[in-house]
Amino acid sequence: MSLLVAKDIAIHFGGVKAVDGVSFSVEEGEVFAIIGPNGAGKSTIFNLISRIYPLTHGKISFDGKDITRLKAHDIAQLGIARTFQNIELFDHSTVLQNMLMGRHTHSRTSFVENILFTPKVRQQERDHRKRVEEMIEFLELEAYRNKMIAGLPYGVRKVVEIGRALAIGPKMILLDEPASGLSVEESQEVAFWIEDMRRDMGLTVLMVEHDMGLVSAVADRVLAVANGRMLAEGTAAEVQADPHVQAAYLGTAPAGEPA
């Protein structure tokens, strides 16, 4: 059974149909990429899955459970982590604190226990730290552990955001343009990490990406969208060869259809 199933999902902002009748399913352990020109509705699809926007119609289910009506803060609990296109880190905290915030869903202590800092809280902090250190090691962030986010270069922040999402301990991670603004070497590194996430952590990856090099390298299946509608689905090569996709990117009408 598919891990994530989106069925005919749509959101309309007044007359603007940002996403209109998109359906896809992501299998467990798969790397699934969504591509499309600017304004196609890729990030909006992410925001629908993470429940930041309410669906106008359609249904999303994760792991066999209908998540269409859940609140945004219930999503992480189910095992869906995400990053943001414009990096939404906690700027006035250190890398370590940011990643510890990712452990929020695993905290089992009340605020009274926290104020008294009982031995249980200390033990929980140690456990959180241990998990976070695994992510720091995986993403090679050791040098930045105690640095404030506000002073870090862009490329490092992108990685920290991935680390924070991984700290949740998710089943599925949504990566919103993980390679945008990164150098060629950095985006190759991202490609390796995505491979490792899938192979070593058993994660399912759903990503939005413009860099077709990265998409071709890591994605099992690709969904192309434009103007909120689905254009094509298949392997990276198939989707790139699709005349509708080429038309959406290059602006030429496919042969046989009116312009």
Add this chain to the structure above:
Amino acid sequence: MRIIFKTSYDKDIDIHEHWGKRGAILVLLAFMAVLPFFAGEYYLAEATNTLIWALAGMGLMLLVGHTGQVSLGHAAFLAIGAYTEVALMNIGWPFLIAFPVAGIFTGIFGALIAIPAVRMSGIYLAIATLAVFVIVEELIILLEPITGGVGGLFAPSITIAGISFDRYADLSNLYWLVLLIVALVTWGYANLMRSPTGRSFLAVRDSEVSARALGINVTRTRALAFGLSTGVTGLAGALMGHYIGFFNYELFSIFISINLLLVVTIGGLGSIQGAFLGAILITAVPQLIAIFRDWANATVGINIGSIPGLDTMIFSGVLIAFIIYEPLGLYGRWLKTRTWFELFPLARRDMFRRQKSYLKTERTK
């Protein structure tokens, strides 16, 4: 420059990085504890007042500095704390029970207010809290049987196990009591900030959308922050009532709210130390101006007191100068100075430039 070797995660979990810092706090506490033996009554009373303001400042700091929510209504919570305390003690509750209950009551009141209010942010929330302040002020006047209405009421003096903590007869005892309460609250605050709850406050302050994505219930977190903040402020209000002795609703004016906001902004938003430094400045500057006025009158022969409002103007001038020239607050200045010495001669001017905005309302994007 000090190099710290961390050999276990506990080193990072501890409040203080190393024994040097822990020792400094202990020395400070010891100094504060022996203050009554050599400070005169005037200075001891001022120190007590400063501690109470620091307590109220910590209450507001939790909300403004660490959760990014502005409140112009905290004078109302001081008032609720003070009146609850007096009301409970007047029906015969001992201080040891009435005091925490006053704090908890104020906290619950604050959390209830917060449930609708936290949907707002920035200037809208400030105005909503201002409205709460106005309502509470009117309520105090209307609830005359409990609050004494416009006339006000006497705060009964505190007695614990036969020991008197009266404001005038046993000022040292009251000072020690306040010091103990402030120390305990500070410890709890520091604990909170190194725990998941404190981190969720920071998360809500810095990025609501990613806080949600991490599973943080933003509304509940903000309501909790409001509750804890107003609870601590309520405790400060209760102590303020005992310190002042006789008070009516005018003690808790809007200027107290504004002064509290100044305590946290001038002290340095987002730091517990800032609440203390801000409280010291806010309570000391009017006293220093008064001393200066007397001195100027006696030696130079200029009577500043004869010009109404001049000392308020000097006070305002000092505060404005701080906001313009030291936006990071007193604690920020201290950090800069310390870093300069630690890194000497490698410190750069712009090392602190990026950490400028703390409030959500200050974000430009």
